[in-house]
Amino acid sequence: MECGLVATHLKLQHGETVEVKGKILPDCKEFVVNLGQDCDNIALHFNPRFDCKGDVNTIVCNSKENGEWGEEQRETDFPFEQDGKVQLSFTFLPGEIKVLLAEGHEISFLNRLGLKTIEYIAVEGDFKIRVLKFP
Numbered sequence: 001m002e003c004g005l006v007a008t009h010l011k012l013q014h015g016e017t018v019e020v021k022g023k024i025l026p027d028c029k030e031f032v033v034n035l036g037q038d039c040d041n042i043a044l045h046f047n048p049r050f051d052c053k054g055d056v057n058t059i060v061c062n063s064k065e066n067g068e069w070g071e072e073q074r075e076t077d078f079p080f081e082q083d084g085k086v087q088l089s090f091t092f093l094p095g096e097i098k099v100l101l102a103e104g105h106e107i108s109f110l111n112r113l114g115l116k117t118i119e120y121i122a123v124e125g126d127f128k129i130r131v132l133k134f135p
């Protein structure tokens with residue numbers, strides 16, 4: 001699995017937002033944004049799937065704690081297009097991470113790991129990142 005962009009030591013506090021802008025590749029099967037402590041402790045694995053792993057046009061969210069995946073949360077709101085531009089914002093709150101998608105769509109994912117700060121972000125898959133904006 002190829003490795004995309006990784007940034008660490010973010011010190012993202014509760015109430016702060018990270019923005020990700022980029023372009024979905026024309027033949028995109030999936031892309032991933034991971035936010036958490038490190039690669040084995042992910043508060044939010046945000047994984048839009050166009051057509052892979054048995055999912056079509058579905059956003060799969062999950063957490064990972066000490067290397068173990070949690071229970072998946074599936075969203076069928078899917079405001080993405082292959083070869084399209086994407087602007088995502090991830091707002092880190094005490095009890096959840098809010099993801100603002102295009103067309104006002106919003107996803108809420110519980111902060112299952114109870115993280116006090118987000119230190120780590122990774123963007124992977126069939127996605128060309130253009131902008132990563134921190135507070």
Ligand SMILES: C=CCO[C@@H]1O[C@H](CO)[C@@H](O[C@@H]2O[C@H](CO)[C@H](O)[C@H](OCc3cn(-c4n[nH]c(N)n4)nn3)[C@H]2O)[C@H](O)[C@H]1NC(C)=O
Binds near residue numbers: 031072124
């Ligand atoms: C039905 C029985 C088996 O269930 C399946 O089990 C798979 C393996 O655990 C699940 O896929 C994993 O789901 C995880 C989230 O729960 C992650 O999405 C995991 O992929 C991790 C990953 C992929 N990538 C990536 N980078 N670049 C690309 N192309 N992919 N980066 N991290 C996927 O391989 C998959 O979501 C799951 N499907 C269902 C319906 O539960």
